[in-house]
Amino acid sequence: MKKFIILFIAAFYFIGSNAQEKQPNVLVFYIDDLRAELGCYGSETAITPNIDKIANDGVMFNKAYVQQAICAPSRMSMLTGLRPETLGIYSIFTPLREVHKDIVSLPQLFHKNGYKTISIGKVYHHGSDDKNVWSTYFEKEPNSYLKPENIMLMKRLKEEGVKQLNGPAFENADVADEGYKDGRAAKYAIETLRKLKDDKFLMFVGLSKPHLPYNAPKKYWDLYDKNDFKIPSRKKPEDVYRLALSPWGELKAYSNIPKEGDLNDDLTRDLIHGYHASISYIDNQIGKVMATLDELDLRKNTMIIFVSDHGYKIGEYASWCKQSNMEIDVRVPLIISRETDYKKRVTGKTSDALVESVDMYSTLVDICKLESAPISDGKSILPVLDNPTKKWDDAAYSVYARGKNIMGVTTTDGEWRYTEWRNSTTHEILGAELYEHKNSLLSYENVSGNLVYSKVEKRMKKLLEVQFPRDGTPFLQNDIPRNK
Template sequence: MRSITILLLLVLTFLSSQAQTNQPNILVFYIDDLRAELGCYGSETAITPNIDKLASEGVMFNKAYTQQAICAPSRMSTLTGLRPETLGIYSIFTPLRKIHKEVVTLPQLFKQNGYKTISTGKVYHHFVDDKDSWTELVKRPSNIYLKPESLAVLSNKGAKGPAYEDADVADDGYKDGIVANDAIRMLHQYKDDKFLMFVGFMKPHLPFNAPKTYWDMHDKSKFEIPSKKKPKDMYNLALSKWGELKGYHGIPDEDPLNNELTRTLIHGYHACVSYMDAQVGKVMQTLEELDLRKNTMIVFMSDHGYKIGEYGAWCKHSNVEIDVRVPLIISRETNDKNRVSGEVSNALVENVDIFSTLTEICGLESPKSDGKSLVPVLHNPDIKWDEVATSVYARGKNIMGCTATDGNWRYTEWRDSNTHEILGTELYEHKNSLLSFENLSGKEGYKDVEERMKTVLESQFPRDAKPFPQNDMPRN
């Protein structure tokens, strides 16, 4: 009996050792303010060859959603596997660790299990948040302005720089080129270790500063001005005042912006996307050169979507489809026999699912998560999956917007944050477009759809639930 017990222990030890040996590296490209405006997603204006190549090597998710269309809460959600309404943080002002000391984060879990954990660029919204969970927390570059006219603006005390710039400089003249260089340096430094590396590229976030090379890739005259019409009967607080853009020098208070400035900003957004794409290419090339690609899983994702003039609005800060839908590409390591390449999945997935997905792939025991591992979808992209994806957006302390999509319809309830009393409802059709120009809630002919979507949303946000946790709400 004793010999059998010893034999079993030896087998378990061997299997555990093999599992540890087979654990892949993880490289996450975490992009700021990137909507699904990429060549691989069908954009006719984006120039993104490196991201397109990555999509051809993995599974591209066509219906991926963030949990809140703003930086800090969305990133905390990804890095904890917990939704904003679980964490109770809905604004950009409060770091995770100020409120939640005990929550186990993705880098913390991987570090505890023998991985080197590296953060470059923007990963958490707050740079030093969760700092003890990183083996290496690489200094994040600040906004860079180089042209004399921009520097003249900045010379005035307290002034914010222009919303865009196109200096004729090398890639590392601006932020994302520096982040790419840091990521490449980290790959060389940790090439012999198991690693979890987040590369947080900051473009296309404002300001739209990118080397002139990337502006010149695009013909400004080819950009169409999107409709500035707001959806008919839209809830009055559904869209934000887009003060984020208005804070930059040279942006007038007028609403909507004139066509010339709109086209320039659209040009700048696209230039920044192409600039970021080139940096992705450099990091991927280094993976190949170091012979790391064969054992490295790649995740390419955005923290939330973005508006570039649609509805006459800008930036994110809402529950509309174009703000909560995100690009997501996952590419398994090349020596994985289960690897699926060049596939598109229409499964409804969420950024909160990334935590469970990575822990399962690496064989780690995961803490309780609000997400769901996407491993089955990576094996079979056409598998029947979730019925709904949900997001939230708070308007101050008293109003919470709860939204749900089934992939074709989006239903939103604006509620009293404490009582869950419904203050307004919205129903939009998105079968063929990210945009919708009429709120169909309460309209004849759509009652069955609305009732079904209401049931789906309220299964995730019960009307008899406790008040929404309020560890940090928006200030306005």
Template sequence: MKKIIGLLLILCAYTSVSAQKEKPNVLIFYVDDLRAELGCYGSTTAITPNIDKLASEGVLFNKAYTQQAICAPSRMSTLTGLRPETLGIYSIFTPLRKVHKDVVTMPQLFKENGYQTISIGKVYHHTMDDKTSWTTHFPKEKNSYVKPENIALMERLKAEGVKPLKGPAFEDADVEDEAYKDGRVAKNAIETLNKIKDEKFLMFVGLSKPHLPFNAPKQYWDLYDKSDFEIPSKEKPAGMYRLALSNWGELKSYYGIPKNGELDDDLTRTLIHGYHASVSFIDAQVGKVMQTLEDLDLRKNTVVIFMSDHGYKIGEYGAWCKHSNLEIDVRVPLIISRETGYKNRKFGVTSNALVENVDIFSTLVELCNLKGPVSDGKSLLPIIDFPSLEWDQFATSVYPRGTKIMGCTVTDGNWRYTEWRNSKTHEVFTSELYEHKNSLLSFKNLSGVPEYASVEKRMKTFIETQFPRNSAPFLQNDIPREKGQ
């Protein structure tokens, strides 16, 4: 009872303060394929001083999860506050507005409330999706190569009609940041901030690295010694469902990557090196934009969010992709920072509350004192003010295998339980239970093991709460892949 009364007092105090605040600006760094491989998350290899500084100025969420480990659906979920199973879009081939004409999106709501809404780089997966909701729109650019030999290679492959047209999986040209697209994204963000500094704004800065190809200026590769990287275990979890782990064709489609078999240790280290160089590259871009906020005296009334669309495997389980319900693919970095408006003012704190990317829309609606649409998420402002506050018992994600099988997964922060179901009848084909108390990785499916029966029973209760087996079939609004996509 004391705990409930305390929570009510906290929420009441928070609400009264929130309602008096001036509407803040919002700046969101939305990063592609970034797992929690950051210094502030305890990485012993990643060099990320600017993101680490941002974490020291806000709340770092240690247990944040995306709703599906693939670009388009996860981004739509963030931008609408609706889960993939609500939208019924699970593939990268279906733009939001092809299916949902009337869903109110985050930029749409903010634009209707007088904000300048700016999209720079990769925000939606489909570059022009929801285009009328942006007052300023810089479309994402295609993957770029800078080295003359790689430019010539791409021209030759194009002339030969090679599809998909993808060049080398990495590049380390000795150039300035702006030679690569994320450097230009930061430049556009800085120039735009200078133009709109006297207006209210919602700005997304979409950074495409560390998505393949791992292209970054040489100075960021030089931060690391390739020999320092360890080769991750290629072992796959014993008892894993045969469709749980997707293949890694995403990497194999790049030039120079073997089409069959495992990668040798030298190439593995080079790719891990490239991933880290790409992370340090985008860290530098974050630093430039944050310094501009300071220089323009905008930091004090700008909420800054740093987040990723999903995690990524760089050799773990012998894989190089996301596309699964595994912990390493659905757990994401999330940092929320604001300098003013705290009820319980603390900086550099970590919250172990279970939160989800789908919560971001509701959080900003409440923080900016707007009236928003019905959402599948919930506002995180109470945790931002009181990071140790008890919160949700579980977080969920989905990943389909074709149109007939749906993987439903739930975590309580220590355990991950997954059911593979018939998409229409919810019949459970098989289940998986993995322990993640001390690691993103787990190597044995413990479902059905008597020793863990009580844990599995509890996790089954959680998954049934979100995905009742007597509910309607999973909504399927995906548009079939068109020829040439």
């Protein structure tokens, strides 16, 4: 009898050990152009109950940063675990596989480890990258307009031979969620989950909103009163390098946006309204997908990652969109909610640890116990997920190139942001910026060179040179010219 009890206990622990070794499913909600304008992050305006629920079930990171505030390099960095300066790609014009044939991406690595891999919507910026690697691939769809007057406008522009076919910057057609593409992306995700419920999977659901144009069903616009939105200060940071902010040509390309000057208050409120409506629109799509996980009993063994490809400006600094090294552009929302089937997870916590999107590669390797993983520029943040108050990295780093000859390199320690604009070949410093962000996402005074902050600047300069040494090594440049 005693021998039987011992064997039973041994078997119990063996089964428990195996359960702990079980590889979880991974579902990534990859959002386009979303800053931390969410209820869970303290937004006073955004209505996001479904995303807030994910935060309540996981760990929300207050200081998560992307490696570059523009779509293509940022997404490549997360999907390969390599920084833009390692890849040598800094623009939206160069597909990853045009210059890097052998780098092992997340979908490739998961596939090698027996996972089904699914890409829905915008995952890579370039749909051609790894298109044939995914087990299931839904093409990202182009933007569409549904109001008759906008359909006619787009038809006319096409007939006139306009190359950049951009209609109005926003639309609010009275249609069902599936009328616009993110509703269809959620539908594809739900259908695919039903088919793969018995398989081990990595699924990326790439939602395009709140990227321009802010096209969302009318019911999401109706959640907000346009007049409730405050006009952001149009004050610009003082004494900044001439290329610190972009001229926001991305927004000016839309048909109802003036090509010169600041936007008036009425149009500004329309755009902020559209940005918020788009956020609530994707929030509801996320809620549908999460409800399906619960319905299929998949939530217990599925890890959820909610992340954006970069931050965004909606009028702050008299600027719009992203494309800078400012805090508001490189900081992103990041929420990770672990699977719950075999032991209690840390939930409903926030972390001030400095983490980077490039860390997601190593983190998934660690959590999913993936074999044959290549060396990554990031590192696993699993210890922070288990202990959100754990002391972590001293700094996070980003870059932004201005053409081939000028590279902006930046770092934050969580309270200060220091940026240098350098000659891409010689590392000669062309301009420097030091901003305080202890209590605010925005900072209007560049105190670089101010003797009062000389000790802070010296310390931040040392932090920057850890990642970007001025050793005379030119920045790797693999971008293909735009006209190729």
